[in-house]
Amino acid sequence: MLLEEFISKLEGEFDDMPKGTLQPDTDYRSIKGWSSMHALIIIAFVDINFNITLNGSDLKATKTVSDLYNLVQQKRPA
């Protein structure tokens, strides 16, 4: 999955998020109304789409949307 598709699918997971809200360098925790439930939505999204289960410290090590994308790429089996 390319970065653009990753971003567009992730936007789809958040209710009422207009397209283009997330950019590769967006600090995803700064999005309006961010809460701990959004972290769970990201973990579920990655699990369903990539069969990778991220934990809390995996997420802590990321800041931007592209960090998240790169983390998923790293964790994918070769």
Place this chain on the structure above:
Amino acid sequence: MSSFKTSNVSIKGLTVCVPGEVKSIFDYDLLSKDEQDLFYKTVGIKERRVARPEVTCSDLCEKSARHFFENNITKPENIDLVVFVSQSPDYFLPSTAVILQDKLGLKKTTLAFDVTLGCSGYIYGLSIIANFLQSGQFKQALLLCGDKSTISTYIEDKSSYPLFGDAGSATLLEYDTDAEDMIFNMNSDGAGKNAIIIEHGHSRHPYSPESDVIMQIEPGVRRGKKHLALNGQDIFTFALKEVSPNINETLKAAGKTINDIDHFILHQANKLINETIRKKLGIEKEKYPYSIELFGNTSSASVPLTMCYVLEQQLLKERLNLLLCGFGVGLSWGSVILRTDKLLCAKLFDYDKP
């Protein structure tokens, strides 16, 4: 060996009792309106039932069990074994099951003991009772299962307070040579003990004035060490990692596939967790009932509660192949595949209604 089977044991009836008082997530002011909406959409809880101060989990279980006696489903003298599975017993000691032996008018030859487990407790309770009953030396047993979780959550902790509801259940099991085998797969991982914990109040950290001190953990999360602390992300990751392999292992041990199971009844933890597990396993929505919207997470009562709430008519009228699964505090998790055949009752009722 984490998979095993038991023979000659069937469930005869189920009852679940919930308190009458309803608390709505939309009245919980610690969450903003947007957070309330997101909570309802994501976690799936709109309401939950909260027991009055004087009502304990054992009271809810007692009323559930009395239903069997009052409706001639069995008699107190038929019960040889009673197991109370809960993390909210009446007292530090003695065992609540022993108190219930007396309150329910069961004979003194009844084996009675408590098991301290939460979200996985219903499956563990079934496995213990099925092992006792399968040799035929005991004829009937009561599994009393549930929690008054609201006694240990703190109102200013938005990470745990809005999740839990109170409920107590009773399941009547019987030695039955016509019964299908029950196939279990059970697991434990104490390395995850801090994911859900009440630190103070028992022997590791006895109750002290420090237990009462309310601390700010993070924004919106304030609690003391005597309160329940829950790490939502760790629990979430645990459930996504362990539950679907556990369900697959249980199916494999039973020689069955997803298509052979009529309903998958999972512990009602959090709708996002349960839906992610459902999608990973490829189970149809129709075979995967929920009760979390109106009752919240009711700990070890959530599996029987969901059965009574959603499947009452099918349980009474049909033969069903079910997979039941519990997972959470411990960490502890397990599943069982069993068959029910026209239960004598599968009733959910209100503690405060006659």
